[in-house]
Amino acid sequence: MKKGSVELVGVVKRYGESTAVRNIDLHIEGGSYCCLLGPSGCGKSTTLRMIAGHESVSEGDILMNNRNVTLLPPRKRGTALMFQNYALFPHLNSLDNVAFSLKIAGVSKQERHARALEMLKLVNMETFTEAFPEQLSGGQQQRVALARALINQPEVILLDEPLSALDPFLRTRMRAELKNIQQQLGITFIHVTHSQEEAFALADQVVVMNNGYIEQVDEPIGIFSRPRTGFVASFIGGHNIIQGTLTDSGLSVGKQRIIALDRSLETGADNSASVSLRCDHIRISREPFDSAQPDPLKVESVEYQGSYVHLRGQFSDGLGLSVFQSDADYLASPLHAGDRAFVGWRHTDLNPLRPGGDAFSGL
Amino acid sequence: MRFLTANPSYLQVTPLALVILLFLLFPVATIVIVSFWDYNAYQLLPDFIFENYEFLLTSSVTLSAYLKTFFFAITSWLITLTLGFTVAYYLAFYIRSPLLQSVLFVLCTVPFLTSNIIRMISWIPLLGRNGLVNSTLQEINLIDAPIEWLLYSDFAVILAFVHLYTLFMVVPIFNSMMRIDRNLIEASIDAGASAFQTIFQVVVPLCKSGIAIGSIFVVTLVMGDFITVSLMSGGLSASVGVLIRNEISLLQYPAAAAGAVVLLITVLIMLSIMFRFINIKKEL
Numbered sequence: 056m057k058k059g060s061v062e063l064v065g066v067v068k069r070y071g072e073s074t075a076v077r078n079i080d081l082h083i084e085g086g087s088y089c090c091l092l093g094p095s096g097c098g099k100s101t102t103l104r105m106i107a108g109h110e111s112v113s114e115g116d117i118l119m120n121n122r123n124v125t126l127l128p129p130r131k132r133g134t135a136l137m138f139q140n141y142a143l144f145p146h147l148n149s150l151d152n153v154a155f156s157l158k159i160a161g162v163s164k165q166e167r168h169a170r171a172l173e174m175l176k177l178v179n180m181e182t183f184t185e186a187f188p189e190q191l192s193g194g195q196q197q198r199v200a201l202a203r204a205l206i207n208q209p210e211v212i213l214l215d216e217p218l219s220a221l222d223p224f225l226r227t228r229m230r231a232e233l234k235n236i237q238q239q240l241g242i243t244f245i246h247v248t249h250s251q252e253e254a255f256a257l258a259d260q261v262v263v264m265n266n267g268y269i270e271q272v273d274e275p276i277g278i279f280s281r282p283r284t285g286f287v288a289s290f291i292g293g294h295n296i297i298q299g300t301l302t303d304s305g306l307s308v309g310k311q312r313i314i315a316l317d318r319s320l321e322t323g324a325d326n327s328a329s330v331s332l333r334c335d336h337i338r339i340s341r342e343p344f345d346s347a348q349p350d351p352l353k354v355e356s357v358e359y360q361g362s363y364v365h366l367r368g369q370f371s372d373g374l375g376l377s378v379f380q381s382d383a384d385y386l387a388s389p390l391h392a393g394d395r396a397f398v399g400w401r402h403t404d405l406n407p408l409r410p411g412g413d414a415f416s417g418l
Numbered sequence: 419m420r421f422l423t424a425n426p427s428y429l430q431v432t433p434l435a436l437v438i439l440l441f442l443l444f445p446v447a448t449i450v451i452v453s454f455w456d457y458n459a460y461q462l463l464p465d466f467i468f469e470n471y472e473f474l475l476t477s478s479v480t481l482s483a484y485l486k487t488f489f490f491a492i493t494s495w496l497i498t499l500t501l502g503f504t505v506a507y508y509l510a511f512y513i514r515s516p517l518l519q520s521v522l523f524v525l526c527t528v529p530f531l532t533s534n535i536i537r538m539i540s541w542i543p544l545l546g547r548n549g550l551v552n553s554t555l556q557e558i559n560l561i562d563a564p565i566e567w568l569l570y571s572d573f574a575v576i577l578a579f580v581h582l583y584t585l586f587m588v589v590p591i592f593n594s595m596m597r598i599d600r601n602l603i604e605a606s607i608d609a610g611a612s613a614f615q616t617i618f619q620v621v622v623p624l625c626k627s628g629i630a631i632g633s634i635f636v637v638t639l640v641m642g643d644f645i646t647v648s649l650m651s652g653g654l655s656a657s658v659g660v661l662i663r664n665e666i667s668l669l670q671y672p673a674a675a676a677g678a679v680v681l682l683i684t685v686l687i688m689l690s691i692m693f694r695f696i697n698i699k700k701e702l
Contacts, residue, residue, distance in 0.1 A: 109604050130610030142601035146623040156609030159619070203609075 057085030058120060059133075059210035059243035061106060066115035068101050075101045077267040078115070083260065085120070085210070088237050088244045090254035093264035094290065099247045100215055102264070106245065107136040107213045119211065130156075134211045135204035140220060141196045143188040143203070149175060150184040153202045174202040177236070194225045201236070212237075214246040218253060230256055251291040255279065263287050280333075285408050288331035295337075295376050296408065298329040306330060309372035312348075317402040321410055329408045335379040336404040339366065339396050341388060347399035352376060354394045366390060368398075446682070453675035462671055470676035479661065480677075484684075487657040489572075490647070491640045494579035498636050499629065501580065502587025506628075507621070509588075510595035511603070523592070526585055538578050538649050545569040545577075570652030578650045579640055586639070587632035594628030595621065630692050637692075641685050 061083040068076040076098040083089045091099040104110040106117060108129035116125045124132045143152050150171050151158070157167035175181045178198035188196055197217060204212050217233070218226045234257050237244045248254055254261045255275040263270045263278065263286075271283040282288035285296050299308035301322050306314040320328040338344070339352070352368040364385040366378040378398060380390075390396055422429050453470055456463040474480055505526065513519045529537060544550045545568040552564040567573050598621065606616040622629070644659030656664075658681050665674035 107608065109607070129608045136604070136608045138601045138605060140599070140601060142599060142605040144602060144605070144620060144624075146626075155606075155619075156611075159606075159609050159611045159615055207609075 059085035062118040064116045067113045069113045075267055079269055085243055086241045087259040088257055089260045090258035091247045091262050092254040097264045098267040099264045103213050103215055103247045107134055108132050133209050134213055135209040137200050137204045137214045137217055139216045141200035143196055145188050148185050148187050149199045152199055153206055156207055174206045178202045193221050211243040216247055281406055282331055283409055293334050294331045296329055296331050301326045301328045308374055315402055320407045330405040331408055332405055334377045337378045337398050337400050339378050339380055339398045341396055343397045347397040351395040352398050354390050354392055356392055449675045449678050452672055453679050455672040457672045470672050474676050483656050483658050483661050486655055491637050493576050494640050495636050497580050498584045498587045501584050502591055505588050506592035506595055509592055526588055570654055574650040575647055578646050583636045583639055586635035590628040590631040591625050594625045598624050630695055634692055638685055
């Protein structure tokens with residue numbers, strides 16, 4: 056087993072009456088980049104803080120390298136936490152901020168400064184050793200915070216929404232740097248975020264959380280192409296969720312529509328079932344075509360998004376669909392609000408969703 | 419007039435400037451001038467002599483009064499600092515609910531609802547020879563004879579100072595503690611720091627200006643005090659303030675003025691040393 060593996064076994068966190076994290080089991084491979092993804096209040100930060108040791112665990116165990124660390128203080132776990140607002144000490148310059156934990160450990164001034172400088176070099180901040188946090192930009196503060204987290208050679212780095220305080224341009228750049236450093240050092244990164252874009256760009260393993268539960272654990276590709284629940288499909292976006300009743304011939308939606316299926320679905324109470332369908336996998340055309348639905352879709356809105364166009368429409372029976380049409384197809388024959396168009400998809404593009412659970416209802 | 423309309427900021431600072439001029443600079447200037455005057459038993463004689471200072475700076479009474487005053491100032495400062503820091507730390511970091519925090523904070527200020535004098539006098543029935551403390555200790559047979567140093571002693575003076583001035587430490591320190599980002603405490607724990615290391619490596623440096631402001635309050639108040647010292651020491655100890663007051667009561671105004679000027683300079687030197695440690699602008 057690689058160094059830096061983390062395992063949560065039946066972890067529960069209660070605050071008085073309310074439960075923030077409900078019975079989580081999770082295995083994180085050593086040396087991997089794991090993203091905890093979910094809306095605010097889903098328990099992702101609490102989970103991270105429990106791994107860091109800043110929050111006690113109500114029930115269950117946390118293991119690192121197969122060693123039970125549930126009751127150990129933060130420093131004894133081999134983890135380092137990077138705070139959302141970086142939490143750099145305002146009274147210390149960059150070098151002393153990075154060297155802080157070495158000072159606590161009683162390392163001589165010369166040695167700790169040498170090691171801190173090395174870390175600052177790693178994050179390209181060696182020219183800012185004398186600068187105090189208030190003199191640094193957000194991105195620079197983050198690099199110093201990362202250097203401070205790295206100095207004790209932790210096996211696991213925990214990042215609490217590290218990019219949320221940066222502007223979008225810098226966010227993309229720091230994202231690449233985080234990934235770069237993670238791969239260079241080969242240590243485990245556990246990164247909390249509410250941005251699926253960030254999670255997809257960084258993670259080897261994405262953990263989607265909702266309401267204190269884990270909804271799905273998979274690679275980014277798996278999450279996007281095979282969302283397991285309605286919540287996951289709606290939270291990551293770009294998916295239509297079609298709810299109906301399972302019949303012999305397929306999924307019955309509304310009064311007359313039967314959507315053909317090529318695989319079995321899990322059904323909930325009274326045979327209800329739902330599937331997700333990627334918006335960019337729907338073919339849309341003014342003319343009817345082979346696999347198209349028999350009746351046309353009435354286009355209600357058209358949003359130009361650059362590389363694609365987001366069309367929203369509704370069938371006469373009330374079923375609404377979002378379609379992402381590539382800009383080339385759109386420009387060849389532009390659709391406008393009020394137009395009618397035929398839509399269709401391959402059966403294999405329908406992804407069965409597990410019954411139960413709510414869809415995500417907006418940020 | 420054109421100048422004032424063009425620079426309205428001058429107009430805006432005028433009231434405060436006048437107040438300072440009238441009630442601070444003018445009296446201080448008067449004291450400095452009078453300190454060079456001569457006097458006899460009946461009247462002040464305008465003059466320019468250095469005898470007041472000469473007498474003051476060569477007298478052994480002055481030296482011992484200054485030593486006593488420094489002793490009071492430093493001891494009270496140390497005790498109020500320790501107490502004030504502890505109370506502020508408890509209020510800021512241990513009390514989670516903002517409501518309880520404000521209630522306890524108001525509780526700290528309750529002693530200030532009565533006057534200084536009353537607060538001091540109320541120690542007398544407690545600490546006196548037949549006071550509550552002595553009689554209780556005698557009743558439970560801990561002591562045979564009453565403890566003499568409880569009242570009318572340096573102990574009583576310092577006790578009164580601590581009682582009067584601890585709040586002046588608590589408020590600014592609490593204020594700067596409330597500005598400390600709680601994540602910094604966690605970051606410190608994450609770096610392996612113990613509670614004490616966190617206090618001395620993170621909390622104290624970040625409260626430095628609060629501590630300095632509290633220290634300025636306490637030190638200046640104690641240095642200039644005469645009523646607490648004469649009341650609580652029963653006239654047995656003399657601080658610089660007590661000397662000045664005695665001179666005033668003997669109508670030796672020029673001598674008192676010289677004493678005041680020297681005391682003012684001493685306190686200003688102490689303040690300038692303290693200001694070196696802090697950036698006071700950051701705190702305001």
